[in-house]
Amino acid sequence: MTRKRKKQKSLIRDLAVQRIERLFELADNEFGQNPKRSDRYVYLARRIGMRYRVRFPSKLKRMMCKHCRSYLVPGSSARVRLRKRYITVTCLRCNKQMRYPYKSRKVKEVEDNKLA
Ligand SMILES: [Zn+2]
Numbered sequence: 001m002t003r004k005r006k007k008q009k010s011l012i013r014d015l016a017v018q019r020i021e022r023l024f025e026l027a028d029n030e031f032g033q034n035p036k037r038s039d040r041y042v043y044l045a046r047r048i049g050m051r052y053r054v055r056f057p058s059k060l061k062r063m064m065c066k067h068c069r070s071y072l073v074p075g076s077s078a079r080v081r082l083r084k085r086y087i088t089v090t091c092l093r094c095n096k097q098m099r100y101p102y103k104s105r106k107v108k109e110v111e112d113n114k115l116a
Contacts, residue, residue: 016052020045024060027071038071065091066098 023045027038042064049056063072070093072078079090086101103111 013052013054016048016054017057019048020054020056020060023048024063027063031071031073031076035071035077039069042069042071062089062098062100065094065096067091067096068094070094 023041027041027045030037030041045056045060046064046069048054064070065072065078068091070077070091072089072091074080074089077092079092081088081090085103086099089098089100090096091098
């Protein structure tokens with residue numbers, strides 16, 4: 001691939017990410033009145049992601065169900081619980097769970113000190 005094409009490709013991907021972010025914004029706006037439309041926006045965002053092979057920004061990844069792809073709003077379409085080392089997000093549509101590890105500040109400090 002020539003240098004020029006490579007550059008073009010990354011521009012297209014930038015644009016794709018922007019479109020994905022925009023779709024999530026729309027999903028957020030619609031959720032109150034029309035949650036089904038939010039799911040549709042998420043679906044479209046996913047399609048763009050696959051089409052241009054871009055990664056979803058991690059904050060957006062957490063806003064959709066890994067299993068049924070619906071748009072997740074904590075307290076409304078999802079239940080979020082903190083465990084010791086991870087967060088569980090339960091999708092209230094398909095009742096499946098997703099887990100995301102996190103580190104409490106204390107654990108992180110201890111580990112940082114170990115490395116130092
Ligand atoms: Zn689900």
